[in-house]
Amino acid sequence: MPAILQPRLLQLPTKILGKQCVLRPYRSGDGRAKFEAVNEDLADLSYWMAWPERHRSVEDSENYAREMAGKWITRDALILGVFSLDEKTLLGGCGFHGFDWTVPSLEIGWYLRKSARGQGIATEAVSLCCTLAFDHMKVNRVWGSCDALNTRSAKLFERIGFAREAHLRGERRDHRGNVRDSFVYGMLARDWASQRDAT
Numbered sequence: 001m002p003a004i005l006q007p008r009l010l011q012l013p014t015k016i017l018g019k020q021c022v023l024r025p026y027r028s029g030d031g032r033a034k035f036e037a038v039n040e041d042l043a044d045l046s047y048w049m050a051w052p053e054r055h056r057s058v059e060d061s062e063n064y065a066r067e068m069a070g071k072w073i074t075r076d077a078l079i080l081g082v083f084s085l086d087e088k089t090l091l092g093g094c095g096f097h098g099f100d101w102t103v104p105s106l107e108i109g110w111y112l113r114k115s116a117r118g119q120g121i122a123t124e125a126v127s128l129c130c131t132l133a134f135d136h137m138k139v140n141r142v143w144g145s146c147d148a149l150n151t152r153s154a155k156l157f158e159r160i161g162f163a164r165e166a167h168l169r170g171e172r173r174d175h176r177g178n179v180r181d182s183f184v185y186g187m188l189a190r191d192w193a194s195q196r197d198a199t
Contacts, residue, residue, distance in 0.1 A: 001140035001189055004101040007075040010137060016080070018124045022087055023080040023094065023132075025072040030081060031062025033090035041114040048150055049111070050175035075099075078132075082112070082125045091116040094125045096133065096142075105141040106133055117152075127160055134192040141188050147174075148181035157185040161195045 004010065016023040026034070038045060038055040045052040055061045071077035079095035091113055098107030108129060112122045133139045146153035148167065158164070162185035170179050 001104065001138055004104045004137070004139075007099070007101050008073075010075060012078075012132070012136060016128045016132060017085075018128050020085070020119065020121050020124050021091055021128075022083045022085055023125060023128050024083065024087075026065040026068040026079065026081050028066055028069065029062075030065040030090070031060075032058050033083075034065055034081070034093075035061035037090040037092060037113040044114060045111060048147060078106075080129070082110075082116075082121065091121055092125065094122075094129050096129070103141055104137070104139040105143065106137075106139055108133075108142050108144040122156055123159055126156060130160065130187065130192060134189050139189065141186060143184065143186040145182045145184045148183050154183055154185075157183075160187075161191060162187045163191070 014024060035055055035058045038052050038061065042052055042055075055064065068077060068079045072079070077095065077097050079093060079097070081090050082092040082094055083090055092111050094108070094110035096106040096108055099105070108126065110122060110126055110129075112125075116122075130142055133142050142162075143165075144157065144162070145168075146157070148154075154164075164183055165186045166182075166184040168182045168184065171182055172180055174180050
């Protein structure tokens with residue numbers, strides 16, 4: 001795969017339709033939906049990640065939505081809302097950050113509100129993001145990491161076809177001050193293509 005020399009010129013879809021959800025960039029006015037999704041079970045999301053604590057008001061979440069809308073345009077972050085098919089409910093978020101356009105390589109992340117879990121929505125959303133990365137953007141690698149105790153995220157990576165590439169022991173301190181292990185997962189374009197051809 002060639003390097004992506006001018007990522008801001010990438011032509012990307014403004015909406016990705018799945019069977020259970022729609023992925024689209026955040027836009028002005030999405031703050032209330034974001035706030036409601038994050039705060040449905042703030043304690044659960046906050047156990048694994050620090051960022052939910054920054055959504056203490058609708059205004060906080062609206063600020064985030066507008067920031068991500070701007071970063072989508074400049075390709076400084078490619079974060080998508082995961083919406084219900086009618087786009088009335090924000091189910092979660094999924095997208096890319098940590099770019100290395102010379103490879104090109106993208107780091108993936110996601111979350112899902114509690115009421116949307118256990119229905120295959122996260123699996124579909126992450127798969128749609130991989131389609132965006134490999135089929136539309138023509139990247140060479142998508143990777144991500146999760147806490148070694150976050151079995152739900154680890155299983156999702158594996159269900160989609162990511163390979164566990166590393167178990168990093170005691171490699172970080174979480175937002176509560178605890179030293180934690182991380183799993184690193186990766187998928188290459190050739191893995192994605194062979195997996196798609198096999199189905």
